[in-house]
Amino acid sequence: MQTVACISLQEGMILGTDVLSHRGDVIAKKGDEVNLKLISKFKRYNVMVVDVLDAMDLANTYFERVQVSPGFKKFMNSYQEAYATYKETIMNLITKHYTINFPALLSLYDSVRKTIRTDEDLIDYMYNQMVAEDEITHAHCFKSALLAGTFADWCQFTNAEKLILIQAAFVYDIGKLLLPNELLWKTGIYTPEEKLEIQRHTTLGYDMLMQSAAPYDVCMAVLSHHERVDGSGYPNHLKREDISKYAKILAIIDTYEALSAARTYRSAKLPLEIISTLQEDGMVKYDIGYLLPIMQHLSNMLVGRKVLLSNGKEMIIRYINNNNLSKPILEDNEHHLFDLSRMTDTKIVTML
Template identity: 30%
Template sequence: MSINATQSEKMIHIPITQVLPGMVTARDIYSRNDQLILVKGTRLLPNMIAKLMFYAIESIYVYKTEEDINSDSSYYNRIKQSEDFKNFKQTYDDVMVEIKDSVNLLLHYSNQVPEQQLLHKVEKIIRTSKNRFHLFEMIYCIHEHDDLTFIHSINVALICYVFGEWLQIPPQEVKILTICGLLHDIGKLVIPKEVLNKPGPLTKEEYEIVKDHPEQGYLLLLNHKMDDRIRLAALEHHERYDGNGYPLGKYGNEITPFSMIVAIADVYDAMTSRRVYRGAICPFDVIKLFEEEGKQQYDVKYLIPLIQKIAEIYINHTVKLSNNQKGEIILLNKDCLSRPVIKVDNEFIDLSKHKDLRIETVI
């Protein structure tokens, strides 16, 4: 939806992390390879914000607006009120403090990454979940937290652990992949906090500082004893299969496999992350982005099995469609995972054949 906006004095330049549903784009938005993503005057919906994150858009120009859209759902509210989630969150918060201490020790006093120690902390969180699907639901609800850098890193580690199992990677290798996920954003810890946590718009120079975190992370880990793939994940997690990533513009198989898996986990967590002020993005909007546009940016031999498994999480779940009908997901369409078959009362609706409908939220 595009609207007219004439009050240019209200135009502001803000980081993507501060973009809210209801804001209106003040300029056309293009990807790194000059593909038009959204036109000026678009009123942003949660799935559009997810798309901007998918394309690693760092900031946009918007008009100020008072409107907001609450994309939360009763399903995830129920999870947050459950004893399972309360226990999960308690363990998660305790482990986050421990991981912070370990990483600070690594940064300032040690030349060896305590891989086993870090892994045991991540596994402590995993053991509080009933199964891997349950873990994803817990992660989906955990994002409301002040320390976004550490919470994102722990989430990516958890997601990498599960992805590794789903991809049938040998257990010892899954452990390395998990540490790759945990330390992928370590370069952000050397960025001045006043820049990283700046509440208002960043200057062009400040954005360049933030975008330098992959190289900073690699350099920070360079003199530490570790599997080299951990360093490379810090360096390469913003690289893309089509060569349109950064910092080195690597292409295809130039990107190491673990870095590619971390990249998928990184953007998945960023898109599904909840913010108190924004709510969460519908998982099927995320799956749709990966299906339609991710095949150019990510290695499909990792991407396709992962989004298949993510979609399977929601079989037998109740959803609300864009026409306000409610129904149950009963079957996935292998070639169109974001458009499953929904049972609404006694009717079966195949969303792959009803392009005018979409899943709006899980309820």
């Protein structure tokens, strides 16, 4: 809520409190919409200032409040400026065969990351971005690089290892930029031949980076970020001990960012839905030593948030269920606790 001088009022603003005359009579009520007639009335009663609702007051959900927050706006200004430079760098590699200046990419990372106060803010800001279809590959890598620094900290990487991971995340999907757009943007089911063509992006990216003298660890992470510890990945069906730590954590970042990103044809999955997917698919495919701390941090961030359930009830996420990270313990307004893992026909619809 903010206090506004009556001479600055605009039609459509919503009053945040009752407006009283000097005698104490109510001349306008909380929730009234400001119009020219009401502004004239304030002038007649010599009302100098009134309280009006701001964007934060009008937001109905947690994510709407994030989107109108000053922190998010500051982040987006920095993000858009750095992203434009990043995209130009990548396109120069693709079209002009320039060598990538990786220290410059790390500077872009720092310029954006310093606008973010906490890891929780980073996760929220990443979650609330909408990316145009023709920007998906570039934005996916750029956002993955921002996530990589935080995920590396959660997995106790050294600073040197963290920097390698960030660099790899900036470029791990650039091989897709060498594939036809109609293949990348296909909305239907891929044929077996198309799947094999899509999978070539790992080797295409690796070859391009090797030719541009990129760091070896970065090149290997790009080549192997679709390998899985059970051997079900590609291109070489490597297993646990043969996959670098950078490729292992990139695999998690890749999946997380894709699930958390909104598209024009679908909304982003809710945070607990993402954790559920990682639990179901990842326990045998990802390195549990990296997956578990990432899921635990993501889950712990949700404690205290208000949620709307599919049965229409509103509750608070009170505790994380360590036996099932995607099914927390909820608390209603009478302080009764409910285990979501036992509410088999109920799910979280949104965060309020």
